[in-house]
Amino acid sequence: MNPGFARLAAYPFERLAQLKHDLVPPPSLPHIPLSIGEPRHAPPAFVVQRLRESLGELGSYPATRGLPELRAAGSAWMQRRFGLPAGTVDAEANVLPVNGTREALFAFVQAVVDARRAGPAPLVVMPNPGYQVYEGAALLAGAEPWYLNTTAQNGFLPDLDAVPAAVWDRCQLLFLCSPANPVGTVMPVDYLRRALELAERHDFVIASDECYADLYDDESAPPPSLLNAAVAAGNRELRRCMSFHSLSKRSSLPGLRSGLVAGDAALIEPFLLYRTYHGCAMPVPTQMASIAAWDDDAHVAANRALYRDKYDRVLPILQPVVKVARPAGGFYLWLPVDGDDAAFTAGLFAAQHITVVPGSFLARESGGCNPGAGYVRISLVATGDECVQAAHRIREFILSWKKS
Numbered sequence: 332m333n334p335g336f337a338r339l340a341a342y343p344f345e346r347l348a349q350l351k352h353d354l355v356p357p358p359s360l361p362h363i364p365l366s367i368g369e370p371r372h373a374p375p376a377f378v379v380q381r382l383r384e385s386l387g388e389l390g391s392y393p394a395t396r397g398l399p400e401l402r403a404a405g406s407a408w409m410q411r412r413f414g415l416p417a418g419t420v421d422a423e424a425n426v427l428p429v430n431g432t433r434e435a436l437f438a439f440v441q442a443v444v445d446a447r448r449a450g451p452a453p454l455v456v457m458p459n460p461g462y463q464v465y466e467g468a469a470l471l472a473g474a475e476p477w478y479l480n481t482t483a484q485n486g487f488l489p490d491l492d493a494v495p496a497a498v499w500d501r502c503q504l505l506f507l508c509s510p511a512n513p514v515g516t517v518m519p520v521d522y523l524r525r526a527l528e529l530a531e532r533h534d535f536v537i538a539s540d541e542c543y544a545d546l547y548d549d550e551s552a553p554p555p556s557l558l559n560a561a562v563a564a565g566n567r568e569l570r571r572c573m574s575f576h577s578l579s580k581r582s583s584l585p586g587l588r589s590g591l592v593a594g595d596a597a598l599i600e601p602f603l604l605y606r607t608y609h610g611c612a613m614p615v616p617t618q619m620a621s622i623a624a625w626d627d628d629a630h631v632a633a634n635r636a637l638y639r640d641k642y643d644r645v646l647p648i649l650q651p652v653v654k655v656a657r658p659a660g661g662f663y664l665w666l667p668v669d670g671d672d673a674a675f676t677a678g679l680f681a682a683q684h685i686t687v688v689p690g691s692f693l694a695r696e697s698g699g700c701n702p703g704a705g706y707v708r709i710s711l712v713a714t715g716d717e718c719v720q721a722a723h724r725i726r727e728f729i730l731s732w733k734k735s
């Protein structure tokens with residue numbers, strides 16, 4: 332078997348289930364799960380309708396490249412959303428459908444990493460804390476993960492210039508995530524340009540996970556894509572760039588399993604070949620529903636407003652007792668807990684019947700510390716009223732935690 336299996340870490344939710352196993356919360360309080368990053372707003376009815384209408388298409392094999400209409404809708408959305416110069420994301424050359432970003436992020440690493448090259452194992456560099464799939468994908472591709480700590484000291488933006496040149500020389504792929512899960516930071520264009528300069532100098536590819544790109548706080552400042560940075564640097568071929576997008580968060584459609592990748596034609600082409608062998612074409616009804624979703628921005632603005640409203644209601648309850656920041660993007664709160672995050676999570680569940688994720692479960696020991704330690708991640712995915720109720724209970728727990 333692939334030796335990488337032995338090194339795969341338990342998923343944070345398995346560790347969380349163990350942590351909660353023997354705890355008995357007060358039966359009078361209904362459970363409010365705020366641990367999983369699964370959107371729970373209603374899926375747009377017109378997308379579900381299009382899916383139903385397209386079920387007759389199940390009789391034929393879909394093409395891995397997807398329908399031309401889907402690639403056209405994806406490229407039009409990229410152009411519109413990121414204000415890219417006309418023709419930057421060509422529907423034939425620069426875009427492919429994927430079955431959600433998770434499988435695409437994983438598959439891309441398998442396609443890009445060359446572990447057979449002579450010398451030490453290649454590195455895949457990634458944010459820490461970060462999405463665990465980056466790490467598992469690197470290990471199964473025969474690469475070593477290298478962690479970029481994301482901390483309050485660096486303003487929750489990993490310090491690219493603190494990485495030794497020898498690490499960049501071994502790096503074959505850099506993962507970025509903006510807006511970031513779990514910390515909520517948005518990477519500015521200049522930061523993305525710096526990453527691209529390093530990629531050019533040290534010969535590596537950048538995978539920019541932008542699956543939260545449409546969930547942001549400031550309506551006048553939507554988060555940029557890595558592709559904006561490429562264009563700003565005069566890199567019109569989008570060399571070394573791949574951006575990953577999803578309908579899961581944008582359109583509250585995590586069950587549809589639909590997203591897209593957009594970037595360098597010289598990466599798209601071999602990735603398409605890889606995917607053809609892998610066998611991960613998107614079913615045609617899913618493609619039809621996805622076209623409807625990418626074509627419409629009004630439901631996304633409404634979705635964003637729902638999250639904004641939750642931050643507006645929850646933060647005034649929490650901020651008097653804890654220094655928690657309003658994130659620039661995503662739907663999480665990265666809450667400092669002043670103590671052991673696993674003990675806080677267990678205590679909160681036992682006392683208030685609320686589930687959050689210990690930050691240390693989302694990060695790795697690196698550079699002498701676990702940068703997730705001392706934080707918990709709260710997903711504001713429940714209804715507004717439930718989130719408010721949860722905020723009151725979390726506040727009560729924080730006050731008792733501080734006294735203890």
Ligand SMILES: Cc1ncc(COP(=O)(O)O)c(C=O)c1O
Nearest residue numbers: 368431432433462512542577579
């Ligand atoms: C940072 C990040 N990337 C990727 C994903 C995967 O999303 P999907 O496969 O639904 O597009 C998630 C889901 O929670 C995530 O948080």
